[in-house]
Amino acid sequence: MMMTANSVDAANASRYEPRTVPAIFARTTGIPDATRGLGALPAPVHSAQVRPGSLPTRLPPDLLPAPYRIGVGDVLVLSTPGGDTTAEALTGLLAAQNSRQDYTVQDDGAVSIPDVGRVELGGLTLPEAEARVFQAVLDAGFEPSFSLEISEFNAQRVTIGGAVGAPAVIPITLTPLRLSEAISQAGGITAAEREMATIRLYRDGALYRIPLFAYLEDTEIRGLTLKDGDSLYVDAEYDLAQAEAFFREQITLRTTRFNARSTALDQLATEIGMRRAELNEARGNFRARLEMDAVARDHVYIAGEVGQQSRYTLPFERRATLADAIFDAAGGVPNESGNIGEVYVLRGTGDGRGIRAWHLDAYNAANLVLATRFELRPDDVIFVSEKPLSALSRSLTQIAAGLALVL
Numbered sequence: 001m002m003m004t005a006n007s008v009d010a011a012n013a014s015r016y017e018p019r020t021v022p023a024i025f026a027r028t029t030g031i032p033d034a035t036r037g038l039g040a041l042p043a044p045v046h047s048a049q050v051r052p053g054s055l056p057t058r059l060p061p062d063l064l065p066a067p068y069r070i071g072v073g074d075v076l077v078l079s080t081p082g083g084d085t086t087a088e089a090l091t092g093l094l095a096a097q098n099s100r101q102d103y104t105v106q107d108d109g110a111v112s113i114p115d116v117g118r119v120e121l122g123g124l125t126l127p128e129a130e131a132r133v134f135q136a137v138l139d140a141g142f143e144p145s146f147s148l149e150i151s152e153f154n155a156q157r158v159t160i161g162g163a164v165g166a167p168a169v170i171p172i173t174l175t176p177l178r179l180s181e182a183i184s185q186a187g188g189i190t191a192a193e194r195e196m197a198t199i200r201l202y203r204d205g206a207l208y209r210i211p212l213f214a215y216l217e218d219t220e221i222r223g224l225t226l227k228d229g230d231s232l233y234v235d236a237e238y239d240l241a242q243a244e245a246f247f248r249e250q251i252t253l254r255t256t257r258f259n260a261r262s263t264a265l266d267q268l269a270t271e272i273g274m275r276r277a278e279l280n281e282a283r284g285n286f287r288a289r290l291e292m293d294a295v296a297r298d299h300v301y302i303a304g305e306v307g308q309q310s311r312y313t314l315p316f317e318r319r320a321t322l323a324d325a326i327f328d329a330a331g332g333v334p335n336e337s338g339n340i341g342e343v344y345v346l347r348g349t350g351d352g353r354g355i356r357a358w359h360l361d362a363y364n365a366a367n368l369v370l371a372t373r374f375e376l377r378p379d380d381v382i383f384v385s386e387k388p389l390s391a392l393s394r395s396l397t398q399i400a401a402g403l404a405l406v407l
Contacts, residue, residue: 001356001358001359002359003359003367003370005370005373011345011347011356011358011374012375016319016378018316018317018319019316020316021317022282022286024279024282024283025283025286027279028279055198055211056209057210057211057221058208059208059221060201060203060206060224063227065176067126068126068150068153068156068174069124069125070105070121070122070125070155071105071109071122071155071156072106072107072109072122072154073104073105073154074105074152074154074155075102075150076103076104076111076121076129076149076151077101077102077103077148077149078101078103078133078146078148079147079148079149080145105122105155109121109122110122113133113136115140115142116136116137119133119136126148126149129148130147150174155228156171156172156228157169157172157228157229158170158171158172158177158182158226158229158230159230159231160182160183160186160232160233160234161186161232162232163189163197163234163235164183164186164188164234165190166186166187167186168185170182170185170186172228177225177226178224178226179210179221179223179224179225179226179232182226183199189234191212191234194212195213196212197212198210199211199215199233200232200233200235201230202232203230203231204229212234297314298313298314298378299312299314299378299379300314300320300379300380300382301380301381301382302325302326302329302382303381303383304382304385305333305339305387306326306330306332306333306384307330307332307333308329308330308331312328314378319375319376320375320376321371321372321373322343322360322372322376322382323371324376325376325382326371326382330384333362336387337387338385338386338387339386339387340362340384341362342384342385343359343371343385344360344384345358345374345380346381347377358374
């Protein structure tokens with residue numbers, strides 16, 4: 001039948017799937033499935049330090065002026081003048097001339113004076129305590145002639161710590177203890193970041209905050225009166241040492257991750273290299289089998305007046321056309337001998353008992369488009385006839401050669 005657009009479509013409708021290349025050519029080295037590297041790292045020990053804005057000031061309520069009151073642990077001194085007086089008869093109270101005797105206030109708030117007895121002084125001011133001792137000595141039958149002093153203040157104390165030179169427990173004496181005095185006795189403030197340093201005061205269950213800049217600028221704040229049980233702590237909202245430790249830790253973690261990642265990349269490169277070598281070897285083996293014709297392939301056979309009669313191997317994974325076979329494997333149709341108007345494609349029927357033939361007349365150049373659309377099937381035969389003059393010339397040549405042999 002003549003090769004037309006309709007006949008080409010009918011021929012191409014036959015079932016055919018090109019052979020595929022082995023899967024080894026579709027594979028890549030890829031990335032190993034196993035997770036490489038250091039794995040999960042422990043949580044950071046130091047937290048990031050965020051520099052705050054301006055710090056608000058929170059001061060405690062003002063304290064009303066009050067005299068010192070004797071308490072447990074205070075040490076009192078009874079001093080007596082020398083001379084021949086009735087007071088010298090107090091064997092325990094006056095042991096010698098110009099005698100000074102220490103008495104510690106016990107847990108019940110009392111002191112024990114020999115020959116006089118126990119005298120409760122806890123909670124009294126110094127003048128009140130002196131009056132009570134005077135009355136006790138008088139009641140004991142002695143002429144009171146003495147003075148009462150506090151030699152050690154242990155009942156009322158303030159603690160201070162944090163960013164100071166020497167954290168300490170500071171006693172409150174007869175003179176009110178001011179905030180600046182307590183800080184001075186503790187060695188001063190040593191915070192590295194003075195702009196963000198804060199003095200924290202814990203009093204009666206409440207927490208108060210005094211920024212260092214406010215403390216330095218305000219004389220009233222520096223003169224703040226402290227009371228028994230106050231606890232001071234100097235710190236910084238933005239702790240440079242903590243921040244430095246945090247940054248050092250982050251640098252260490254990043255360095256560890258980087259080293260682990262470098263090691264993992266080296267291992268990965270080695271494994272990829274091994275996989276690539278394996279793929280190349282498998283592909284090389286397949287190419288070698290192709291060269292030895294040890295791989296099953298589909299072929300088309302080209303005969304007649306073509307540049308090179310040959311067996312054309314159908315490509316992998318795509319469909320070849322009549323034009324591919326003629327102008328690639330066969331080298332085209334020679335102008336001198338080939339009859340471009342007599343191109344045939346022969347194909348066996350499915351039952352193997354018949355042959356179908358398609359005739360392409362390529363003298364009409366428009367029909368060459370049909371050659372680019374006509375799909376080949378395994379075992380097709382392409383035949384190109386010779387020109388009539390070429391056939392006559394060959395016949396005459398053969399006759400002449402035969403006569404020459406006879407003669």
